[in-house]
Amino acid sequence: MTETLPPQQRASLPSRWEPAAVEAELYQRWVDAGYFTADAHSDKPPFTIVIPPPNVTGSLHIGHAFEHTLIDILVRRRRMQGYETLWLPGMDHASIAVHALVERALAAEGTGRREIGREAFVERTWEWKAEHGGAILSQMRRLGDSVDWSRERFTMDEGLSRAVLTMFKRLYQDGLIYRAERMVNWSPDQRTVLSDIEVEYRDVEGELVSIRYGDGENALVVATTRVETMLGDTAVAVHPDDQRYAHLVGTEIELPLVGRKIKVVADEHVDPEFGTGAVKVTPAHDPNDFEIGRRHGLPMPSVMDESGRIQNTGTEFDGMDRFEARVAVREALRAQGRIVEEKRPYLHSVGHSSRGKHEPIEPRLSLQWFVKVEPLAKAAGDAVRDGRVAVHPKSMEPRWFGWVDNMHDWCISRQLWWGHRIPVWYGPNGEVVCVGPDEQPPSGEGWHQDEDVLDTWFSSGLWPFSTLGWPERTPDLAKFYPTSVLVTGYDILFFWVARMMMFGLYAMKDDGPAGAIPFHTIALHGMVRDQHGKKMSKTLGNTVDPTDWMDRYGTDALRFALARVANPGTDAPIGEDAALAARNFGTKLWNATRFALAKGADPDGEIDPAWLTDADRWILDRVGAVVAEADALLEDFQFAKATELLYHFTWDEFCDWYLELAKVQLAEGEQRAATTRAVLGNTLDVLLRLLHPVMPFLTEELWTALTGEQSLVIADWPRLTDQARGVNTRAAERIAAVIKLVTEVRRFRADQGLRPAQPVPARLDGVAAAGLDGQLDAVRALAKLGVPEDGFTPTASVEVGLAGGSVRVELDTSGTIDVAAERARLAKDLAAAEKELAGAEAKLSNPKFTERAPEEVVAGIRARRDTAVADIERIRAGLAALPEA
Template identity: 45%
Template sequence: MTEPTLAKTYDPKSIEANWYETWLDSGHFACTPESSATPYTIMMPPPNVTGSLHMGHALTFTLQDLLIRYHRMAGRDALWQPGTDHAGIATQMVVERQLAEKNINRRDLGREGFIEKIWEWKAESGGMIHKQLRRLGASADWQRERFTMDDGLSAAVIKTFVQMHREGLIYRDKRLVNWDPKLMTAISDLEVEQIEQKSSMWHIRYRIKGTENEYISIATTRPETMLGDGAVAVNPEDERYQHLIGKMAILPLSNRPIPIIADEYAKMDKGSGAVKITPAHDFNDFEVGRRHDLPLINLMTATAAMESIPEIPTKYQGLDRYDARRLILADLEAEGMLVREEILDNVVPHGDRSGVVIEPWLMDQWYVNAEKLAQPAIKAVEEGRTKFVPERWNKTYFEWMRNIQPWCISRQLWWGHRIPAWYGPDGQVFVEANKDDALASATKHYGKAVELTRDNDVLDTWFSSGLWPFSTLGWPDNTAELKRYYPGDVLVTGFDIIFFWVARMMMMGMHFMDGGVPFREVYIHALVRDEKGQKMSKSKGNVLNPLELIDQYGADSLRFTLAAMAAQGRDIKMSTTRLEGYRNFTTKIWNACRFLQMNCCTRSAAIDLSNVKEPINKWIVSEYSDAIEKTTKAIELYRFNEAADALYHFIWNSYCNWYVELIKPSLNDDDVDAAAETRATASTILEGTLRLLHPFMPFLTEELNREIFASDDLLIAASWPEPVTADEGSAVIELRFLIQLITEIRYIRAEMNVPLSAKPTLHLRGITDLQQRAIDNQQAALLRLARLDGIAPVDSFAKGSARGSVDGMEIGLPLADILDLTAEAARLNKEIGGVTAEIEKISRKLNNPGFIAKAPEDVVDENRRRLDEENTRLDGLTAALKRLG
């Protein structure tokens, strides 16, 4: 034995930063466009420039890095394209808050001055998330890092807008938008947070014109918008209202007559069956209004105060929308038109950054004809040119794309890509790449030079990020990188942005890249939740910070945990318990390597694993080859949990627990050739295993590769292991039988609480010749690892024997002289009674429809988990009692 060079304990903090710098210096993160290797491309979903690493990021970037490292080792020319998104609203808010601390308003600086401040902030603080990604081990091609406001990407955005406008795919229209009255801009659906809260539903009577006492009752949660009503709608099949269709109702307070129309939007079983239609303040009502040519009455200002227009009585003009609501309700009650107030649970849209209630607001905005762009993108997925994994996300994609609405792309912000549109004196719009071209077009149009005013709005962030798969590769120029790395092989992302980003990249890519899809596969991962299955949020106090977890457990432990829990279609319930378990895994690997170092197993020359002679070596080669096959296949199919499980099982069980234990005596055996072969086999398989584990645990594996094998070669540039073809013979069968036998004996000892010091004799009945030969060949290992005094065949088992079976052979451990079997049976029966009572208690809860309906989802899930645990425990106790006969 020799003194190992490895420290007694693995300390991630002391090595991770150094290895990352080594990788960067090596240049192995970079793709090689001149290479003859087959390219492999992943486009990094560009995080917001204001962002910081959260658990969702940790999951998606871990999986992407795992894929990139694997394919790089498998011989592909791997490009992981990094970058950040300018994040219009988020970034503008960050800088505005900083200025506010200095009592500076952005309007005091003016547009250009304010944008300068944002660029200054980006230079100093922007892109922090990329620094944090390095701590996770992300091996992106940082030399190619892009920003959605880079000159090249900005030029791509301008070209896209101008071309699509000329093709009629971009146009200006007056439609409803999600208006944030605090931020004073339209926002996308992704930036709207639907919050469930207690609300009031007011039932209001509208008098039928030409009658004194005939009314129709409607219900609304927003009585302040009634002043903009264009109609009352009833279902055409509703017999209650057939006689009213076509008549006029008198709008309370303003006494304006509005028609009663028939439309299927009104549901007979909902409320009174009659609904107010306010086309300018509700998205559904807007569509009804278009169908029936109803007036569009915009009731509010940009700050959500009531407008000064003829349709609004003077007393409400200028009031905030909620102040107007209170006064309107009081006046309705005074006039006897307020029937009742009903309290209900209601989902109310809020701006996710401002926190205020969003107002559907009618205004002129720029739109993309998404319906037309969607058709080729739908067909591409139908034909399998782009595949979703898991496949069930196809349905979600199709449902949204086939019902897609016009895409509002203009935002009332200063930070972002300014819309390349200029307006003439009469409002005529000129869309051109730059002002000079716009002036030339205007001169041609008017027959003389005129002053132009540029559009103040900027483009929706999703517009520029929709170009990401090809703009980052140099488009609109036909670059070598574009030809080589487009389309991407896979996009790894969460399901929440299928609509907002995936769909837009599909539409834009197919339109501008000659019908070529932007990626061949889309892997949709699940959410990372807390250990109870709840969504993480600051308000709940259950947020896990990945950087803090890296500090505590190491990046490799976090990466392996996330991969091991990333089962397709199943949310990840993250807990520190799982992290501790996989930190123990790193410790297990480290300790096994120290033992092998001490026994000179890491200094041997590589051996041809297909020609080993010793049975134990044949067995571990078979297990190693199986692990390579399972891991490779699972990664290729995006079954990351199965890949991690295959590695964990092989390393912890097959290699560390069994192989290392079984070879201990032979390392100092008199048979020099056998010992040499075993050392070489242990060393060769360890080196290959480190390569196999590298995409999951890059830091640990690089450290062990250098320290154990004194190698200057980096695993990041190593080749991926290939399965071993070897003649296994009966040796592998023998070893597998031996492991089954020892495992069963250990189960019996654990279940019966047999002391470690006790060494019973193993009794065997019904043994085959093959099993007998295996026991004879491996007797020393069996006695040592199962802690036995001897082995004997029997015709029948003595009273007081704990029994089991292995591959048809019966075994028994006589325990009468070791344990008080009567007391043991009593203990087991008592525990069985307690567990059975607990199972019945939990089952009564879960079989109670009232409990299932009322209890929070996480509470129900916890009870189901406990029931599974108790049933497993009962199975073990029952098996132990059965062993006593």
């Protein structure tokens, strides 16, 4: 650290804070200085957070900015507390998203991936990544993320690819990876399986069509929202206890349009109370029907190809798109007189792809690779149950257990070319060989590798340890694993967090139960919403581009606004007014520091107890209490409460009161002034340290100017030393009395029409009895009350009740106000208050209102009445105090 400069040689601050002029330069200075680079050989205790890897296609949206701000607050604070901090950045290869972008570019060139071949397609994709990928990384710099750029990782870099192959091989050898025909989410547009997180369910208006199967007494009526799938029916199911159909169970019935016979089976999955109590069974195109089919050994013909076209039915519908077939099949059934009823529109939930064209996904029976999750999920649940991993807030634990205790096997294969290719080779005689990273694949005629790639979540599930060098025992892995905290949204608690838990506990099991967990704490936050609490979407037009707010208000304002709404596990509503308020807060802090510097504030100055005033003792006690409270809140991930605490302490106590009191003290002799400058500098020093994790750029500029030191990034976090000596209760009481007295006098002056800065002669009685004789100069200065001269004649007075007794303030307002104009103003205000009172009392005297209206509405009207009564009393007192015109 460089030598600290004396106050007179420290940097001066410009009149205004201009974030755009300094943020980029400051950030680069921090990076070049190595402040964010972690040392695996350090003796400091480790604090590790891995960034939830954004997609390589991504750009900074408000959710990223929110999450990154919270993580950076934790990391910067721990760095200042003396931890060896590692915030590890990186990106996810985003198989489907990147695949779609490259295929779109090829289509624009009149070709496609199958025309150019796999090798050329993958090469083209790497070229796309080099040219277009990673825009979000530069945006992270602008946001101020204090990440270790020397350890940046990518899920398809050499080291992480090695980890993926190692994990696949071990799971395969342990029987936890298998290949089977199962029901999956299928995207006809992308022609691949989708993970559960890539499927969004939303209500759509469709149709519910009831169809008669069979004829006469043995006919059955079934209802469906997807008429076209009836071409693949292999049974009709009824409940075993439904006596209406007991005589049909075990018989066969003809499938309309197709002509083949299908069974009638009894299965407890059927709800006899819903519809007719009979349901069509299409095992290859519905997950529930698939389970019925497995239980009863039904055939499972697929009647749709990978693009969503009808196939293999031997009917006129083969070759039709699924939606075209839906209409054609319905009309063909109508022509045969088999449609019993149609409900249209019929609202029902349909899964849609979150990728590409957002088309409805197709449940489809397909041969895929799966992870057997039962033992892995049990371990993930046990780690939370036995306390090795804490879920914060704890109220989210049931959601965690609801997922991991009921997980289905995870489909990990994707029909794409960009990604980690499944390391399995098939031989000419049915051989299957799984190949690890250091093994040679089999060669020779007839051998070929599996065409599919792994789900992106497979590689990102390894993120906490693969990024640290696993499967090798690297110094990074030894120092920084398990990671400390995972900060993420509750919306991906299952999809990403559960996978990291399962893989971490499995891969690192040799380190024992405590060493295998991927993180000690899962800190969950909610979703950022608009100021009305609505979900942000392009359709609603209420999305926020965080770079716009950074352009207009500065990065610190964006971060402060986001932190101020970050309550654990709950959604965060925010509007532009929050960023504006945060910008104004930064301006207030900037101006306060400029004033302090102009007055010679000295954080290294001696605080002489003999010269401490009540105001000094009060602010030192308050800053000590704020340090303790902020620490407790941040340890509990209460970002919003901590930020609100710092906001109000800075604005309401330090700026509005202590700075004003300090102005008086600075004029009271050199010894008193020197102590005041030391208290002022000390308080501001601590305050800037506390605010730094939230507002790193602004506080860096202010703190280095104040202290002359190298950087606030590597400064110590405030500790409870002198400030922890306990609150000086008497000093706090006297300052509280001063604040109340000055506030009431200011309010009275305003009611009298006096300008805030206008001095008015005044006499104060009862000051000594109230214990404020030592505060008289401060009260006069802050309330703009001059010393009365001989012949003083008061024209107005106000009495303020304090804990130690009342203080009566008599003022001579003659010549300072236009009495006639002020009387007219107050008369107008009185009429408005009386009208408000009459309206409130009319409602409260009406039993129909008080008995029927919600309690909170009635309480609101009572509050309006009480406010009106107080206003009338105050205005009448103001009128009575006015001199005769």
